[in-house]
Amino acid sequence: MAVTSHDVARLAGVSQPTVSRALRDEKGVSAATRRRVREAARSLGYVPSQAGRALSTRRSRKIGVISAELSNPFYPALLGPLHDALAGHGYRTVLFTDRGERPVELDPLLDGSLDGVVLTTSERTSSLPGELMARGVPFVMVNRTVDGIEADRCVAGNRVGAAAVAELLAHLGHRRVAAILGPESTSTGQERADGFRDALAHRGIDLPPARMVHGPFDPDTGRRGLIRLISTEAPPTAVFCGNDVIALGALNAAASLGIDIPGRLTIVGFDDIPMAAWEVFNLTTVRVDLPEMARSVAALLVERLAAPDAPARSVVLEPRLIMRGTHGPPRRDEEDYESAGPLHQMQPRIVRADTEWGRDASRT
Amino acid sequence: MAVTSHDVARLAGVSQPTVSRALRDEKGVSAATRRRVREAARSLGYVPSQAGRALSTRRSRKIGVISAELSNPFYPALLGPLHDALAGHGYRTVLFTDRGERPVELDPLLDGSLDGVVLTTSERTSSLPGELMARGVPFVMVNRTVDGIEADRCVAGNRVGAAAVAELLAHLGHRRVAAILGPESTSTGQERADGFRDALAHRGIDLPPARMVHGPFDPDTGRRGLIRLISTEAPPTAVFCGNDVIALGALNAAASLGIDIPGRLTIVGFDDIPMAAWEVFNLTTVRVDLPEMARSVAALLVERLAAPDAPARSVVLEPRLIMRGTHGPPRRDEEDYESAGPLHQMQPRIVRADTEWGRDASRT
DNA sequence: CGTTGACACGCATACGTATGCAATTTAGGT
DNA sequence: ACCTAAATTGCATACGTATGCGTGTCAACG
Numbered sequence: 001m002a003v004t005s006h007d008v009a010r011l012a013g014v015s016q017p018t019v020s021r022a023l024r025d026e027k028g029v030s031a032a033t034r035r036r037v038r039e040a041a042r043s044l045g046y047v048p049s050q051a052g053r054a055l056s057t058r059r060s061r062k063i064g065v066i067s068a069e070l071s072n073p074f075y076p077a078l079l080g081p082l083h084d085a086l087a088g089h090g091y092r093t094v095l096f097t098d099r100g101e102r103p104v105e106l107d108p109l110l111d112g113s114l115d116g117v118v119l120t121t122s123e124r125t126s127s128l129p130g131e132l133m134a135r136g137v138p139f140v141m142v143n144r145t146v147d148g149i150e151a152d153r154c155v156a157g158n159r160v161g162a163a164a165v166a167e168l169l170a171h172l173g174h175r176r177v178a179a180i181l182g183p184e185s186t187s188t189g190q191e192r193a194d195g196f197r198d199a200l201a202h203r204g205i206d207l208p209p210a211r212m213v214h215g216p217f218d219p220d221t222g223r224r225g226l227i228r229l230i231s232t233e234a235p236p237t238a239v240f241c242g243n244d245v246i247a248l249g250a251l252n253a254a255a256s257l258g259i260d261i262p263g264r265l266t267i268v269g270f271d272d273i274p275m276a277a278w279e280v281f282n283l284t285t286v287r288v289d290l291p292e293m294a295r296s297v298a299a300l301l302v303e304r305l306a307a308p309d310a311p312a313r314s315v316v317l318e319p320r321l322i323m324r325g326t327h328g329p330p331r332r333d334e335e336d337y338e339s340a341g342p343l344h345q346m347q348p349r350i351v352r353a354d355t356e357w358g359r360d361a362s363r364t
Numbered sequence: 365m366a367v368t369s370h371d372v373a374r375l376a377g378v379s380q381p382t383v384s385r386a387l388r389d390e391k392g393v394s395a396a397t398r399r400r401v402r403e404a405a406r407s408l409g410y411v412p413s414q415a416g417r418a419l420s421t422r423r424s425r426k427i428g429v430i431s432a433e434l435s436n437p438f439y440p441a442l443l444g445p446l447h448d449a450l451a452g453h454g455y456r457t458v459l460f461t462d463r464g465e466r467p468v469e470l471d472p473l474l475d476g477s478l479d480g481v482v483l484t485t486s487e488r489t490s491s492l493p494g495e496l497m498a499r500g501v502p503f504v505m506v507n508r509t510v511d512g513i514e515a516d517r518c519v520a521g522n523r524v525g526a527a528a529v530a531e532l533l534a535h536l537g538h539r540r541v542a543a544i545l546g547p548e549s550t551s552t553g554q555e556r557a558d559g560f561r562d563a564l565a566h567r568g569i570d571l572p573p574a575r576m577v578h579g580p581f582d583p584d585t586g587r588r589g590l591i592r593l594i595s596t597e598a599p600p601t602a603v604f605c606g607n608d609v610i611a612l613g614a615l616n617a618a619a620s621l622g623i624d625i626p627g628r629l630t631i632v633g634f635d636d637i638p639m640a641a642w643e644v645f646n647l648t649t650v651r652v653d654l655p656e657m658a659r660s661v662a663a664l665l666v667e668r669l670a671a672p673d674a675p676a677r678s679v680v681l682e683p684r685l686i687m688r689g690t691h692g693p694p695r696r697d698e699e700d701y702e703s704a705g706p707l708h709q710m711q712p713r714i715v716r717a718d719t720e721w722g723r724d725a726s727r728t
Numbered sequence: 729c730g731t732t733g734a735c736a737c738g739c740a741t742a743c744g745t746a747t748g749c750a751a752t753t754t755a756g757g758t
Numbered sequence: 759a760c761c762t763a764a765a766t767t768g769c770a771t772a773c774g775t776a777t778g779c780g781t782g783t784c785a786a787c788g
Contacts (some may be wrong), residue, residue: 366744368743368744368745369744369745369746370744380746381746381747382746382747383745384744384745384746385746385747386746388746412744412745413743413744415743415744415745416743416744416746417744417745417746418745418746419743419744419745420744420746421745421746421747481732518746613747634747667737
């Protein structure tokens with residue numbers, strides 16, 4: 001059915017190996033022959049079989065990327081640039097989704113159909129890196145890392161970034177500060193929590209367990225977290241969220257509760273995914289340069305493929321505070337929260353102008 | 365380096381074909397042998413090579429899915445369920461991104477590494493379906509279709525859905541109605557535009573070119589479209605958007621302009637992607653049951669693979685209006701738009717309660 | 729004119745799995 | 759105990775491409 005290099009060879013009047021060499025521009029093929037072969041291949045519509053090629057070369061030029069479900073907007077934001085960066089090195093991306101429920105299926109990563117793997121969702125105690133290492137499958141960890149694994153990685157300066165948020169909040173005058181954090185089972189969740197708490201402590205601000213909420217990195221964590229924090233006796237005047245997706249959830253809850261942001265409550269996120277810049281959110285956050293992260297990962301992986309035994313390398317991207325419209329000083333009369341009426345009552349919400357918004361923001 | 369079925373065979377003291385049969389639970393292998401083989405495979409950590417298997421069987425159990433960039437939230441919303449549906453039939457999904465710029469690379473779809481293809485981004489005049497057909501690659505078109513191609517497809521009732529929006533707007537009393545539509549080069553863009561315009565005309569409402577904006581299905585189209593529409597002499601009191609992503613862009617522009625939704629302006633979308641239900645948007649829209657669409661596509665494709673010569677089938681999903689918080693009657697004093705002050709001045713924005721929101725909305 | 733390369737090409741084979749068919753063993757029935 | 763059929767297993771080979779190696783050709787050079 002399908003046309004093979006043998007068919008091309010027959011038509012061009014040469015042998016199959018010559019077709020293989022001619023089409024890949026290998027030297028050792030005369031210009032005339034090369035032209036005949038190309039012409040024959042074109043007229044037959046020949047497309048080399050990847051299966052055959054992979055079997056013969058033991059390389060697929062495919063990279064597996066393990067991502068969470070795409071409905072979590074963080075991952076498209078990371079995967080887009082990653083796809084492009086890998087394509088720039090001549091590699092195709094194959095996507096594997098890691099729903100948290102059960103562990104990632106291992107076989108498709110080991111069956112030889114991938115030249116390498118990028119891990120984006122690992123939990124701190126994941127066994128996956130160990131397995132890949134044992135099988136000699138080259139891989140790179142990005143964004144999140146795994147405890148005790150010496151392997152190539154590219155991560156954000158999570159502690160530094162979270163500390164910067166703490167500084168900002170302290171500087172604005174906030175004293176009752178809360179946090180809606182990601183899972184402690186992830187390195188990002190852990191590091192951002194630690195960095196934030198430590199920096200607050202350094203400023204003499206306490207972060208009691210009652211003002212810390214943990215949950216998965218999804219909007220519902222932000223929604224529920226905000227509602228819970230806001231319903232306490234002495235509600236916080238500022239909330240740090242473990243990532244932007246959580247922060248967006250928090251902003252949604254605030255909107256439906258009619259809470260004025262940033263008039264009555266400051267919310268700060270982490271990552272600066274593109275949606276954070278949308279006018280309805282206008283989220284003050286910590287930027288992680290995801291395109292840069294993607295480029296870095298692609299470079300690490302490609303170099304690893306070239307030198308399987310080189311020592312592991314670690315790239316840390318320094319984050320940067322992006323001041324948009326969801327932060328401000330605490331209200332003077334923050335004590336009489338009650339005077340504003342029941343929380344579920346609708347309230348006007350001011351949408352602030354953005355100093356740095358729109359499509360370009362993610363490039364600045 | 366990698367362990368093959370020959371290694372397993374040697375350890376188990378059988379031939380390689382027996383290993384192949386035993387591990388795939390083919391009949392004709394004694395229970396004892398099967399056990400020995402399994403044990404040997406396990407102890408060696410044997411994983412069958414996909415390349416070898418694909419070469420031998422000429423089937424990969426992989427389906428290529430052509431999608432737009434994932435940063436467009438519509439596609440994750442479609443791809444998630446599609447991935448699951450295909451997995452339910454034992455097929456793995458391989459993602460191909462179609463940035464509009466240049467046509468989709470053809471070779472990876474034809475090199476035999478895919479059993480079938482799902483097209484989600486086709487323009488009405490795309491040549492891709494023709495090429496696939498000529499090569500005998502089974503495929504299904506979803507959401508969008510291509511002119512003059514008789515092939516399996518699953519689409520939404522775009523005309524009906526758009527007409528329902530027109531009915532709603534007319535019923536609410538709107539007379540100055542506008543639309544921010546998708547590209548006329550896509551079937552969805554075209555059909556939704558036609559359905560809307562025709563239904564309006566039937567109600568005696570005109571949709572002059574000055575109140576129609578066209579652009580790609582992205583938020584910026586919505587932003588720019590709304591700004592342009594709002595700056596005219598007699599601005600519309602209601603705007604129909606070609607899909608939710610455009611509508612979200614329009615809502616963002618409205619927020620930054622301080623336009624009260626739905627008090628001063630009604631905005632309606634199409635698709636009901638999960639984000640439409642977010643409290644800050646609370647978008648009134650037309651639901652397309654994407655999970656159902658995904659299941660339907662998977663079924664069509666699987667049956668096509670089983671019966672390559674069966675006649676083409678077409679599935680149309682009837683859409684349904686989802687009434688949330690962005691529609692309302694036109695303002696009485698809609699004439700004196702000017703009295704409300706310059707458009708760029710901040711205005712309070714009311715966020716309405718949602719009768720049907722949150723995570724569950726997409727399942728109802 | 730013979731020798732030596734360089735160059736172009738074909739032959740043979742490897743890659744790992746699946747499968748048609750023959751060979752062998754086992755079971756069953758009389 | 760013998761015959762037949764069924765069950766189990768191995769042999770040979772196909773799938774499509776890439777590559778090491780040998781052969782043949784031709785030009786350049788001494």
